[in-house]
Amino acid sequence: MSASLNGNSASSGGPTGTGGDDFFDQMLSSLPSTWADLATPKSPWDMTGATNPAGSGEDCGGYDESALLASRLRQHQISGSGSPAGAKPMMLHQMLMSSAGRGPGGGAGGGGGGGANDPSGFFALPLSLGRDDVEGPFKSPNGTGAEGLFNGYGGGLPGAAQANSQPPFHHAQQGAPMPAQNFGGAPPSGGAQAPVAAASGGGASAPPRQRVRARRGQATDPHSIAERLRRERIAERMKALQELVPNANKTDKASMLDEIIDYVKFLQLQVKVLSMSRLGGAAAVAPLVANMSSEGQGGSNGAGGSDSSLTVTEQQVAKLMEEDMGSAMQYLQGKGLCLMPISLASAISSATCHPRPSVSHLAGGGGSAAAIAQHLIQSGPNPQAQPNNNNHVNPDGPSSPNLSVLTAQSAMANGNADSHKDSSSA
């Protein structure tokens, strides 16, 4: 059973509930009237009672059962260990039932008025105290909490009861054992600090482990604490996700999840599409990159270093052209290129140079390609262009495929289909 507690604390990261303190404060506020004679060794009770003004306004519908058990223990210890075993359950039961019925005001006082002994018998507290009647009236999962409580007492009592500050526990619910231990004869000042500090929200004397402040009126048993923590974490992560997703105006959690799923799917689809679209530029990317780099390095020496693939294309085109113009055209088409006369190429490049925005939104084709084409035209004048001019192939050296490549792209982008006299392609 205590294993389950440990499991709870492990899963929730070891937070502990201090809501028990709240209820304790309420209980204590009702106590001073009846426990006034015990006030001297128990001045913390008075203090906490005084510093807890809002105890009356609270509904005790969600009070902590471990707190009740702790108060029961206190009752037991106050009534002394010598009281008959039979009377104890009745008294505690009575107290609890009355407190359940009437709320914090005076319920505990009525039940606890019977025993007003000195709490010296804390250490002699039997471990098996009230285990049966714990499960009796309150058949709840906190029956296990009671056992854990008792086990914790067994383990923690002998050495740590006199501790001034809060002893570090590793159990899930700590709010109950600690104040109970404080009541159990620990020096009052040290004990006073615990509930007060906890009540004030974890001040300087806060325990080393984290404590979760339970809101008033909410259950503070370990399961619900862990649940609440988990829910809060999920909520804050959903909020972070909401900021990431663009269409984040949904407040519904389910629709937010749908939105997130759709967005992830959309992003993955975009990666796929982009990897496909890069394909079309594959043949042009290599020469373009090579030429741009060579342009950068070589300066004005025309198209300096030609890529191997360029010459391969060139030779292939030349070979095909010897056989059949149509097949050459098809080959070029397959590569996304076309042939055109130089004059037309220059005309197109000059035309596409100016309306840059319109070109770019057409197909991303023209602008800087045309600029590069123009640069190539200007930088690479070739005298041997003349005899081959009727072939409609740009013959100026290695830069010819580049020019045709680039202008083909821009031509295609602009939708110019006809660029030939003999055989047209594009």
Add this chain to the structure above:
Amino acid sequence: MDQFMDRKNYTHRNPNPNYTPNYNSMQSLRFIQALARINRAAPKPTTPSRRTKQIRRAAYASMAYTSGSRHNWSRALLIRLRQRQRLRSLRLLTVRRRVRIVTPAMSRPEEPARAETLRRLVPGGKSMEYCNLLEETADYMQCLRSQVQLMQSLVDAFSS
């Protein structure tokens, strides 16, 4: 002697004086290197679909490598990539499965209904709890978005 050492180290250093290695720059570097590698192997005839897959795998690999072992999803992605690579190279179909305690979807009743779809989408999402899954989704989404932006800017740069 020291100068030689420095020169050797110099080649790996980024010449930009304001260089701070952040996630985006690392990712871009990895992705472009992967792309260059693919392009270098291009003369071998590759069908368009195969090349698509290569590029997509390079994209996810760059994402996963840049994120490293910080996140569950990147680790799961790396494992998946290595498994596929091993499969392809060795043609073996037996994959050693790591025994994991995975709670099936039925035993998580407190999650919303669409959580399982999310688990399928995010790599390594099958064996995570719901709140960890949300955190991983956020990070995965961010990485995906930066990857998409990177690829988009590359495509724009090359096509215009």
